[in-house]
Amino acid sequence: MTLTLASLDITANYYLVLAALLFTIGAVGLLTRRNVLVMFMCVELMLNAVNLTFVSFANELNDIRGQVIVLFVLSVAAAEVAVGLGIIVAIFRRRRGATADDLDLLRDPAQ
Amino acid sequence: MEAFIFFVFGALVLAGAFGVVLARNPVHCALSLVVTLVSVAVLFLQQDAHLVAAVQVVVYAGAIVVLFLFVIMLLGVDQADTLRDPLKAQRAAAVVLGLVLLAEVLFLTGHHWATGAKASASDSIRGGPPGLGNNVERVARSLFTDFLWPFEITAALLVLAVIGAVVLARRSRSVDDVVAEDAR
Numbered sequence: 001m002t003l004t005l006a007s008l009d010i011t012a013n014y015y016l017v018l019a020a021l022l023f024t025i026g027a028v029g030l031l032t033r034r035n036v037l038v039m040f041m042c043v044e045l046m047l048n049a050v051n052l053t054f055v056s057f058a059n060e061l062n063d064i065r066g067q068v069i070v071l072f073v074l075s076v077a078a079a080e081v082a083v084g085l086g087i088i089v090a091i092f093r094r095r096r097g098a099t100a101d102d103l104d105l106l107r108d109p110a111q
Numbered sequence: 112m113e114a115f116i117f118f119v120f121g122a123l124v125l126a127g128a129f130g131v132v133l134a135r136n137p138v139h140c141a142l143s144l145v146v147t148l149v150s151v152a153v154l155f156l157q158q159d160a161h162l163v164a165a166v167q168v169v170v171y172a173g174a175i176v177v178l179f180l181f182v183i184m185l186l187g188v189d190q191a192d193t194l195r196d197p198l199k200a201q202r203a204a205a206v207v208l209g210l211v212l213l214a215e216v217l218f219l220t221g222h223h224w225a226t227g228a229k230a231s232a233s234d235s236i237r238g239g240p241p242g243l244g245n246n247v248e249r250v251a252r253s254l255f256t257d258f259l260w261p262f263e264i265t266a267a268l269l270v271l272a273v274i275g276a277v278v279l280a281r282r283s284r285s286v287d288d289v290v291a292e293d294a295r
């Protein structure tokens with residue numbers, strides 16, 4: 001059986017699997033990275049995976065509303081980045097360093 | 112042709128995502144993010160989402176990543192400690208949990224989806240009654256009729272976000288200064 005690239009039919013499942021991979025990479029990055037800025041970028045990766053899923057289902061079901069939801073997700077992401085980066089700048093003013101491990105103000109000092 | 116575009120840009124999406132997670136320098140992370148975002152925009156185009164693809168490039172690559180780069184440049188890059196991890200088991204646990212998450216999502220992907228009511232013909236992406244126009248007109252019709260109230264709430268959200276960002280980033284007087292002034 002020869003499966004040539006041109007004859008391959010790209011269904012919605014291909015896009016869904018790609019979105020799942022993208023979401024997983026973003027989630028693992030969010031858990032492993034220590035730089036707050038990079039953690040934010042990983043959140044953007046996860047949002048993009050969700051957007052890709054929305055557009056894939058919109059295309060599959062022939063429903064324009066899936067694309068409208070993506071516009072809302074985009075605006076929420078923009079608002080989130082504006083506020084989040086403001087918080088990061090405020091943290092930087094107070095203490096040097098943007099790693100998540102520096103933010104241990106609530107930690108029990110005995111440990 | 113569709114398969115070719117999907118695999119090329121799907122590979123670019125994953126390569127950019129790995130770049131974001133693995134690059135030591137935050138600037139390289141931001142540039143990898145641009146690769147991912149633009150490739151996702153191409154995949155949007157491939158699925159008849161023309162307006163969303165354009166907005167993706169303009170808002171994400173044009174605004175959000177530039178904002179990231181501004182903050183990176185503003186704060187200065189310290190790349191020495193980015194991959195050091197004080198909690199040894201955390202990274203392995205994160206990878207294991209990520210694989211579990213991937214297995215779950217792929218399990219869901221392979222199933223039949225209950226999609227509820229079918230969209231009305233006026234909400235279709237392709238075809239439908241004549242006079243629906245191109246993709247931008249269809250999105251606009253849905254956005255400004257069915258989704259008008261969420262759209263207005265989005266406007267309020269963006270205004271609040273701008274005010275919040277300005278308040279947070281403003282250089283405020285420290286508490287000690289205020290106490291000293293009150294004592295005077």
